[in-house]
Amino acid sequence: xxxxxxxxxxxxxxxxxxxxxxxxxxxxxxxxxxxxxxxxxxxxxxxxxxxxxxxxxxxxxxxxxxxxxxxxxxxxxxxxxxxxxxxxxxxxxxxxxxxxxxxxxxxxxxxxxxxxxxxxxxxxxxxxxxxxxxxxxxxxxxxxxxxxxxxxxxxxxxxxxxxxxxxxxxxxxxxxxxxxxxxxxxxxxxxxxxxxxxxxxxxxxxxxxxxxxxxxxxxxxxxxxxxxxxxxxxxxxxxxxxxxxxxxxxxxxxxxxxxxxxxxxxxxxxxxxxxxxxxxxxxxxxxxxxxxxxxxxxxxxxxxxxxxxxxxxxxxxxxxxxxxxxxxxxxxxxxxxxxxxxxxxxxxxxxxxxxxxxxxxxxxxxxxxxxxxxxxxxxxxxxxxxxxxxxxxxxxxxxxxxxxxxxxxxxxxxxxxxxxxxxxxxxxxxxxxxxxxxxxxxxxxxxxxxxxxxxxxxxxxxxxxxxxxxxxxxxxxxxxxxxxxxxxxxxxxxxxxxxxxxxxxxxxxxxxxxxxxxxxxxxxxxxxxxxxxxxxxxxxxxxxxxxxxxxxxxxxxxxxxxxxxxxxxxxxxxxxx
RNA sequence: GCCCCCAUAGCUCAAUGGAUAGAGCACUAGUCUUCGGAACUAGGAAUGGCGGUUCGAAUCCGUCUGGGGGCACCA
Numbered sequence: 001x002x003x004x005x006x007x008x009x010x011x012x013x014x015x016x017x018x019x020x021x022x023x024x025x026x027x028x029x030x031x032x033x034x035x036x037x038x039x040x041x042x043x044x045x046x047x048x049x050x051x052x053x054x055x056x057x058x059x060x061x062x063x064x065x066x067x068x069x070x071x072x073x074x075x076x077x078x079x080x081x082x083x084x085x086x087x088x089x090x091x092x093x094x095x096x097x098x099x100x101x102x103x104x105x106x107x108x109x110x111x112x113x114x115x116x117x118x119x120x121x122x123x124x125x126x127x128x129x130x131x132x133x134x135x136x137x138x139x140x141x142x143x144x145x146x147x148x149x150x151x152x153x154x155x156x157x158x159x160x161x162x163x164x165x166x167x168x169x170x171x172x173x174x175x176x177x178x179x180x181x182x183x184x185x186x187x188x189x190x191x192x193x194x195x196x197x198x199x200x201x202x203x204x205x206x207x208x209x210x211x212x213x214x215x216x217x218x219x220x221x222x223x224x225x226x227x228x229x230x231x232x233x234x235x236x237x238x239x240x241x242x243x244x245x246x247x248x249x250x251x252x253x254x255x256x257x258x259x260x261x262x263x264x265x266x267x268x269x270x271x272x273x274x275x276x277x278x279x280x281x282x283x284x285x286x287x288x289x290x291x292x293x294x295x296x297x298x299x300x301x302x303x304x305x306x307x308x309x310x311x312x313x314x315x316x317x318x319x320x321x322x323x324x325x326x327x328x329x330x331x332x333x334x335x336x337x338x339x340x341x342x343x344x345x346x347x348x349x350x351x352x353x354x355x356x357x358x359x360x361x362x363x364x365x366x367x368x369x370x371x372x373x374x375x376x377x378x379x380x381x382x383x384x385x386x387x388x389x390x391x392x393x394x395x396x397x398x399x400x401x402x403x404x405x406x407x408x409x410x411x412x413x414x415x416x417x418x419x420x421x422x423x424x425x426x427x428x429x430x431x432x433x434x435x436x437x438x439x440x441x442x443x444x445x446x447x448x449x450x451x452x453x454x455x456x457x458x459x460x461x462x463x464x465x466x467x468x469x470x471x472x473x474x475x476x477x478x479x480x481x482x483x484x485x486x487x488x489x490x491x492x493x494x495x496x497x498x499x500x501x502x503x504x505x506x507x508x509x510x511x512x513x514x515x516x517x518x519x520x521x522x523x524x525x526x527x528x529x530x531x532x533x534x535x536x537x538x539x540x541x542x543x544x545x546x547x548x549x550x551x552x553x554x555x556x557x558x559x560x561x562x563x564x565x566x567x568x569x570x571x572x573x574x575x576x577x
Numbered sequence: 578g579c580c581c582c583c584a585u586a587g588c589u590c591a592a593u594g595g596a597u598a599g600a601g602c603a604c605u606a607g608u609c610u611u612c613g614g615a616a617c618u619a620g621g622a623a624u625g626g627c628g629g630u631u632c633g634a635a636u637c638c639g640u641c642u643g644g645g646g647g648c649a650c651c652a
Contacts, residue, residue: 041595044595044632044633047632048632052632053632054595054632054633055632081596084595084596084632084633085595085596124652161652163652164651164652165650165651165652166651166652169651212651213650258652281649283650285649285650287649287650294580295580295648296579296580296648296649297649298649299649299650300649301650302649302650303650304650306650308649308650308651308652309651309652310649312652334646335581335582335583335645335646335647336581336582336645336646336647337646337647337652338580338581338582338646338647339580339581339647339648340647340652342580342581363581363582365582365583365645365646366582366645366646368645399615400615402615403613403614403615404613419615430590430591431589431590431591432590432591434582434583435582435583435584435590436582436583436644436645436646437589437590438589440588440589442589442602443588443589443590443601443602446589446601446602447615448601448602448615448616449600449601449602449615450590450591450600450601450602451601451615453615454601454615454616456615457613457615457616458615458616460613460615461612461613461616464612464613465612465613466612467612468612469612510593513593514593518590518591522591522592522600525591525600525601526599526600529600532616532617533616533617533618535612535617536608536611536616536617536618537617537618539612540612541612542612555612576613577613577615
């Protein structure tokens, strides 16, 4: 909310008075109180040191700060506010400088040059992408963008689920009931049918389970027929996935399937045995005991010699550490895999695979069906992502037809797609990632209130004002020039909006700290609400010249932040809609 | 049985240990000679129960209740 520079300056001034180190004093803006002021909870930190109440500490602090030579040029008034809160009124010159500093990106690029890996989306081959995949895909994309905006070098990995017993099952099912032409025609739909059928028949014929395991083992051992089937399934699946990724505007630096790590698996198992972390059971399966970490044991090799999920993730950590040398790996994967990651991280740490790398499971709540129950692929009970996007698109098209008849048919199609996808993405990104989401069509497709389209609409309106102001050429962004002297002419409403604009970098920072894109979404929404309310009552183009210059700059800055912020969330903006 | 996540308004969700717990939907009443009404203004309504830590708790700790997920040869 305050520029880093000003925060630092004030903290230093306060610290000097109390012989504290600057980091022991906290200076933050707590509430919007009016024209050009900000509040601080400096007193609170001091209070806990002195053993007095915050109110007493604040009183003393105010007396002393009044005479501070360092603060004199910054602050025009200091006052006691709530229980232990001190309000500072800043001089206009300071506010102006603060605005400029806040909007200076370089200050906020705290991840500059750091390399990190974000693993997201990671769908399973041969299964349709459904509503459950959208969370990992969209949250991962947004987080990657956030870190990148803060200066990090982000490697975006799609860790495809293209290995494991499930493919044994699929191969078995295909060999029994498969039809080449049908798969060619509708690859994923047909593969899903086979998979579902396999599980249905499995209920009556339990020996099918073994059959699936055998087919996977053959695949893993390089059986020609199984390999070529698997390759074919994979190619067909990826083709369908890419259509959806293109629609969602999701990109990856690398698409590396689990199968990629297969040649490394033996090495990992051998290494863990050598380090006496893993042990061989009588049935030849190999397990890592994790009592020390209070976790259940983790199996890394099956009794038939086949590999497991955990084995592959361990190999992946080893590989990534060696080839990318990241400072962190973020796994954007659902809540239900918590145990798996706790086990894998624990083993990786013990074996030293992740030395110098922060491993973090960015978990998120499930999307539950409208009945509040889990949506399971095996039972064929899912909502395909394509269906969600199509529905959203149709609804948006209906609305644009009503609202903006002037657009050409082509423009309307474009608007419908951008708005539809935006609505779906925002619905997910605006919520805390940890809570389970109960699926709801109405909310998912909402275009009113706290929704993606509301933000897109706000941006389009701001751009419309700027176009009409004629301060910009067709291709360049608006650049409204202001000076500190102009600040004396602005109203309280204007000032409040400035304060909101100044908070943008901080919202990004917090979103990164908490790995919560919803914090950025929330900020953008608050900004949009405030500017909507603002131009409803404060004329921009018809204002007096000295006021107009500030209002145009406000509109310009807000528009730029909305565009940039939405882009970071992976949501496109439109000049007209 | 053990472990993890969650519980806030009728519904869906917010909230750095701080000031009067915010929104949207729905409902009610308003704002159009408008820089685009996908908007704006106003209204009622909430921290699951009981303890604890703290000057201060929706937030941290304990416990109970309720919902979801998981617990070695699926991923």
